[in-house]
Amino acid sequence: MEVMELVNRYINNSNLIIEIIRRNIMKRGYPIYIPNKALYGWIDEDFPRDGEYFFYTGLMYQMAPYIERIVNMLQKLRSGVLFKVINILNRVVDVSRFSSKPSHEEVMKMHKIIRNIYSLVYRSGLSVWYDPSIDKYAGVLLYEFGLMDDLKIYAERISDALSSMGVNKIVTIDPHTTYMFKKVFPSLLENYSIEAYSYLELIDEDIFVGSSAEQNKFVIHDPCYYARGVGVFSEPRKLLDRIGVEYIEPKFNRVDTYCCGGPVESLSPLFSAKIGVKRLGMLVDTGADEVITMCPICMANFRRVSKEVNIIDLSELISKYIK
Amino acid sequence: MEDHVKNLSKLIGHDKVYVDPAxxxxxxxxxxxxxxxALAIVFPESTEDVSKIVRYAYENDLKIYPQGSASEIVGSSTPKDDGxxxxxxxxxxIKDVSYIDSYVVCEPGVRLVELNNYLKGSGYMFPIDPASIKSATVGGAINSGSGGMMGAKYGTMKDWVLGLEVVLPNEEGSVLRLGGKTTKNREGYDLIRLIVGSEGTLALVTEAILRITLAPEEVVTVAGFFNDLEDLMRCVINIKESKLDILIMEFVDDVTTKITIDTIKPRVSGSGHLLITSVSTVKEAAQRVLDKLIDIYNRNNSSNIVSARSMEEAEALxxxxxxxxxxxxxxxxxxxSLExxxxxxxxxVEDISVPPSRLVEAVKRLRNISEKYGFPMTLGGHVGDGNLHPVVWIREGDREKMDQFNNFVMDIMKMAVELDGVISSEHGIGMVKKDGLIMSYRRRNSLYALKLMREIKRIFDPKSILNPDKMLPSDVY
Amino acid sequence: MSGLAELRREILRDVLKCSYCAMCEWVCPTLDVESNNRLYGPRGRVNLIASYFREGVDIGILKESIYTCLVCMACTRQCPAGIDIAEDIRKFRLFLDGGNGVG
Structure with a gap:
């Protein structure tokens, strides 16, 4: 009951939260403030500036550590009046700047994941290239909030920028961005011709040494938007099988996976946490020591509800076994 | 009314009582x-909660409408504003499970799908598998006397309840424990079987001890199409004569088969009436049993036969x-079809049964009735046990059709009774089939049976506070 | 027909296919998590949307129900009527927002 009362208060403030996020995306190109260094600081080598597949991070991994902070800040804004002030203020300055910063380690961890994924596609022999100026947030929250007018304008901007650089194939690295490019943009935009692939679909199995040295027991958690959204769920399993990593299937897996609770985090953090606890419980109940995720939102939500369980990204695990 | 809500909240906790209109x-x-x-929705969390609510309701003449997932289709779970x-x-x-003793103890709100997921991996299953298996709760299935696709082999809910804990709708809200953990039980009248299928009119089930059984080691399946209904029925008879251990025997008529193929593009296709048969067997015998089954289909002029050596293969195909x-x-x-x-x-969805040997006649007569009323109809059913589910659809605004619909259903029920069948097989009576109940007993000169039921209801529920006006016609005897 | 009316028509047509069978509920994370009240499950959401359009419903409760949905699409896969539940809820958020993009 307590939780529902909090949810209720949040819903009443939801229009304001939605407005802050909408304005940020449309004006600034990201839903919450993130320093440039966090967004693009993972680039530590000379990436090819041309190639067949554009490496599109969609900034989701980079944003994940910041989401929790901003949510905490919004959570503290109990008074509606203060909220309105903040909202007006946000028209001039990005208020999400005022939230506390995640630790350096957290930011670095995400950067490492992105670099790992880049290595995985690069080593698979794909001609892959990168340019930070056209690697943008894909408008996931505009879509989830149902702000289609804004999304259309925003998506056109993204798509035009990509086209102007001659991009027609992209590799995506998280399920939400993948879903936007594979399912949402094609139905929203006329003359849309970008082919999008999740990196999981493109990895060559032969780049791995097939002998896992893992002592821990793993359980696999499918993200909704990979499994149900774009039908990617057998690919990660094939890779783990190839390496010889043993993993346990939890209750509710593959297309029947169970949401981590992440998607309602910005509107009702407590409700979201309760679902996170429930799903993490199912995963841990399998007897596993570590949880394999494939989505920064899942990872962030599980980490938020438990500091004890080790939550890893699939790419961290498999990139250890590149020949 | 506000007093009731306030009092109930005080009694069991305010977070268990909801009164918002939505x-x-x-x-x-x-x-x-x-x-x-309804006046309010209450969510008891224990037998004690249930008993408290009952005591209060008894004292204050408040009606109680028990509910599982409300996926029933006869009106047995819907409330009125007097309660x-x-x-x-x-x-x-799920409180306890024993594979040695083959039982599981659970609370009434457990869904059948959750029960089977819980048993998965043990080699055991709970075999009652209604189409609503994903929504049906243990309490709802007990009170509805549910069946399912495997009814020919495993019967219905009445065959699987070993014990019940119930709360009686009396002054004390008495808690009774009936039956136990054994399959054999001859302790007086069988009150459990009385409560199973009673549609929440006699007692509130707060815990159930259910029998579980080993899942078949291997299941082979054959599907085939028949132009002639007589061929299909001969095929059914031949399969039964061949002493195979029939698990599932499903039928879809030719019109429905065509409609379904046109609408959803299934992976198996053909024309005519469809018969699907699954037989329970062991790994070593699977191929032999499958060959025998295919042979029977072939002998009866079946076309487009598809077969599978395991359930996994059947699903894949x-x-x-x-x-x-x-x-x-x-x-x-x-x-x-909406304009x-x-x-x-x-x-x-209708729910009659006839003895399987009368199925051909039943299907023919169903089609005549459908034609007579001008109701388009799809038809499928469990041939193994003679249970047919004709389905019709009506626009919600079509008053005229709705009126005709009642006569249409009565005609179908009469036909079932004339063929020595029943008017309700696994869905119940609720509010929609009371007339059918009278008709069926009258035809057998046994209206007194309804009087007996009334008396039983009165003994269990003296003030008639539990699901009143459901299942039993008020006064015709 | 205006964009908003068209959106209303699209959503309503789909949600009216619900026959209340409840097969969507067992996979819903939000139904399970707190009160177990149908209000926070797909069947409840779909029918509240229908109620909103046809006879009216408390807007506060409606919003609570609609904005707690994760749009995780687990229910959509379960629906025997083929209702695109998650998509209808997303579209309905758009409708509540005054039809950003369709007005």
Missing amino acids: TIKLYSKNAVYYEGN IVMSFVRMRK GIFDIRRNLYPATIKIASS VDEEKPYIF
């Missing part, structure tokens, strides 16, 4: 467009696609 609305409907009203809905969704613990999509296909057709945009398609 919640009340959602708990006042069922899966066949009945819409009632409260008692939802059992929060009582959903999509052998059950047409049968399973009968309802979705019907909804699609019903929706597309006005903002109307709701009403879909009604």
Whole structure:
């Protein structure tokens, strides 16, 4: 009951939260403030500036550590009046700047994941290239909030920028961005011709040494938007099988996976946490020591509800076994 | 009314009592467009909660309408504004399981699908598998006397309840424990079998001890199409004569098969009436049993035969696609038949049984009735046990058709009784089939049976506070 | 027909296919998590949307129900009537927002 009362208060403030996020995306190109260094600081080598597949991070991994902070800040804004002030203020300055910063380690961890994924596609022999100026947030929250007018304008901007650089194939690295490019943009935009692939679909199995040295027991958690959204769920399993990593299937897996609770985090953090606890419980109940995720939102939500369980990204695990 | 709500909240806790109009609305409907009203919705979390509520209701003449998932389609779960809905969704613990003694103890709010997921991996299963297996709760299935696709082999709910804990609707809200953990039990009258299928009119089930059974080691399946219904029935008879251990025997008539194939593009296709048979066997015998089954299909002029050596293979081939999509296909057709945009398609599923040997006659007569009323109809059923589910659809605004519908159903029920069948097999009587009940007993000169039922109800529920006016006709005897 | 009316028509047509069978509920994370009240499950959401359009419903409760949905699409896969539940809820958020993009 307590939780529902909090949810209720949040819903009443939801229009304001939605407005802050909408304005940020449309004006600034990201839903919450993130320093440039966090967004693009993972680039530590000379990436090819041309190639067949554009490496599109969609900034989701980079944003994940910041989401929790901003949510905490919004959570503290109990008074509606203060909220309105903040909202007006946000028209001039990005208020999400005022939230506390995640630790350096957290930011670095995400950067490492992105670099790992880049290595995985690069080593698979794909001609892959990168340019930070056209690697943008894909408008996931505009879509989830149902702000289609804004999304259309925003998506056109993204798509035009990509086209102007001659991009027609992209590799995506998280399920939400993948879903936007594979399912949402094609139905929203006329003359849309970008082919999008999740990196999981493109990895060559032969780049791995097939002998896992893992002592821990793993359980696999499918993200909704990979499994149900774009039908990617057998690919990660094939890779783990190839390496010889043993993993346990939890209750509710593959297309029947169970949401981590992440998607309602910005509107009702407590409700979201309760679902996170429930799903993490199912995963841990399998007897596993570590949880394999494939989505920064899942990872962030599980980490938020438990500091004890080790939550890893699939790419961290498999990139250890590149020949 | 406000007093009742306040008092109930004080009694069991305010977080277990809901009075907002949206919640009340959602708990006042069922899966066949009945819409009632209620004073409040209560969510007991224990037997003690249930007993407290009953004592209060008894003292204050408040009616109680018990409810599982409200997926029933006869009106047995919907409330009226003289009472409260008692939802059992929060009582959903599986408390104990024993494979040696083959039982599971659970609360009434556990869904059948959850029960089977819980047993998965042990080699055991709970074999009652209604089409609503994903929504049906243990309490609801007990009170509805549910059956399912495997009814020919495993019967219905009445065959699987070993013990019950119930709360009686009397002054004390007495808690009784009936039956136990053994299969054999001859301790007086069989009160358990009386409560199973009683549609929440006698007692509130707060815990059940259910029998479980080993899942078959291997299941082989054959599907085939028949131009001639007589051929299909001969095939059924031959299969029965061949002493195979029939697990599933499903039928879809030719018109419905065509509609379903056109609407949902199943992986198995053909023309004519469809018969799907699954036989329980062991690994070593699977091929031999399968060959025998295919041979029987062939001998009876079946076409487009598809066969599978295991359940996994059957799923991979999509052998059950047409049968399973009968309802979705019907909804699609019903929706597309709407002339006005903002109307709701009403879909009604009938539930008669006839002895399997009378199925050909039953199907022919069903089609005549459908023609007579001008109701398009899809038809499928469990041939193994003679249970047929004709489905018709009506626009919600079509008053004329709705009136005709009642006569249509009565004609179908009469036909079933004339063929030595029953008017309700696994869905119940609720509010919609009371007339049928009278007709059926009258035809057997046994109306006194209804009087006996009334008396039984009175002994269990002296003030008639529990699901009043359900199942039993008020006064005709 | 205006964009908003068209959106309303699209959503309503789909949600009216619900026959209340409840097969969507067992996979819903939000139904399970707190009160077990149908209000926070797909069947409840779909029918509240229908109620909103046809006879009216408390807007506060409606919003609570609609904005707690994760749009995780687990229910969509279960629906025998083929209702695109998650998509309808997303579209309905758009409708509540005054039809950003369709007005």
